[in-house]
Amino acid sequence: MKLIKNWEELAKVPANDKFKIEVDLKRGNGWIRPIKKNEETSDDYYFNNVYLHTHTFYGNWYQDSTKIFQEHGFDIEIDNWDKEVIEDG
Numbered sequence: 001m002k003l004i005k006n007w008e009e010l011a012k013v014p015a016n017d018k019f020k021i022e023v024d025l026k027r028g029n030g031w032i033r034p035i036k037k038n039e040e041t042s043d044d045y046y047f048n049n050v051y052l053h054t055h056t057f058y059g060n061w062y063q064d065s066t067k068i069f070q071e072h073g074f075d076i077e078i079d080n081w082d083k084e085v086i087e088d089g
Contacts, residue, residue: 002077010056020035031049052065057078062078
């Protein structure tokens with residue numbers, strides 16, 4: 001599993017057979033989108049099109065983000081940008 005430390009690294013994660021990651025570096029957000037609709041892809045719009053909000057790397061969101069990426073077939077872990085604040089007290 002690869003640790004993803006920022007939006008730039010996330011933008012470089014290759015697509016898998018079902019999903020791709022789209023990142024807007026200027027706004028610090030993005031999407032997980034289906035590559036194509038087929039029999040193996042659920043019809044659930046919100047599973048197939050996941051908005052990656054500006055909090056993807058903050059607070060407890062990094063855990064949820066990691067889980068979402070893994071549910072979509074990406075072998076990555078999202079870094080926690082708040083860990084230094086938490087560790088320093």
